[in-house]
Amino acid sequence: MELIAxxxxxxxxxxxxxSRPLLAYLVVWAVIFPLQTVxxxxxxxxxIQPLYFVLNAVILAGGIALNTLGxxxxxxxxxxx
Numbered sequence: 571m572e573l574i575a576x577x578x579x580x581x582x583x584x585x586x587x588x589s590r591p592l593l594a595y596l597v598v599w600a601v602i603f604p605l606q607t608v609x610x611x612x613x614x615x616x617x618i619q620p621l622y623f624v625l626n627a628v629i630l631a632g633g634i635a636l637n638t639l640g641x642x643x644x645x646x647x648x649x650x651x
Contacts, residue, residue, distance in 0.1 A: 571606045572626060575599065576633030584640025595637045599630060 575598055583598070584591040603626065610617050 571602050571609075572599065572633075573629050575602050576629050576636065580633040580636035581640040584637035584642075585644045586640075588644075591641045592634065592637055595633060599633065603630075 579598060580595050583595045587594050607618070610622070
């Protein structure tokens with residue numbers, strides 16, 4: 571779920587939201603990550619290992635990068651218009 575949100579939502583949120591797009595993405599992430607963790611733990615408790623949190627941190631970093639890229643593209647579009 572977090573990976574899908576990072577790919578599908580992070581960039582568009584950065585592009586479409588004028589005020590604090592990173593905060594909007596982090597709020598979405600803060601809702602999705604605990605839900606995802608509960609579901610993964612409910613299915614198989616052994617899946618929650620340190621690597622799980624490292625991988626999710628990498629996904630979060632990618633989402634932040636896409637969000638920042640979306641915000642920069644919006645600023646560039648406004649500057650050239």
